[in-house]
Amino acid sequence: MRLTCPICGARDRREFYYQGEALARPAPGAGAEAWDEYLHLRDNPAGVRRELWQHEAGCGAWLVVERNTSTHEVLGVSLVLDEAQA
Numbered sequence: 001m002r003l004t005c006p007i008c009g010a011r012d013r014r015e016f017y018y019q020g021e022a023l024a025r026p027a028p029g030a031g032a033e034a035w036d037e038y039l040h041l042r043d044n045p046a047g048v049r050r051e052l053w054q055h056e057a058g059c060g061a062w063l064v065v066e067r068n069t070s071t072h073e074v075l076g077v078s079l080v081l082d083e084a085q086a
């Protein structure tokens with residue numbers, strides 16, 4: 001599998017570190033149940049998912065990768081910073 005880093009270009013998957021699904025963080029005042037779900041409970045469905053990856057062996061950028069977990073087809077890659085500003 002190859003990922004296209006917006007900074008470095010197309011690279012082999014081994015340069016990147018998978019961090020898990022890209023989830024919306026609960027508000028600081030959210031209750032214990034919301035934080036427990038955010039930290040510990042994960043779905044594992046097949047299909048298109050938004051995932052958090054780090055270009056660890058490259059520029060170090062944090063990326064949001066939209067990927068089909070059934071086929072490993074990469075549908076899009078964006079910088080986390082760009083996602084936060086949108």
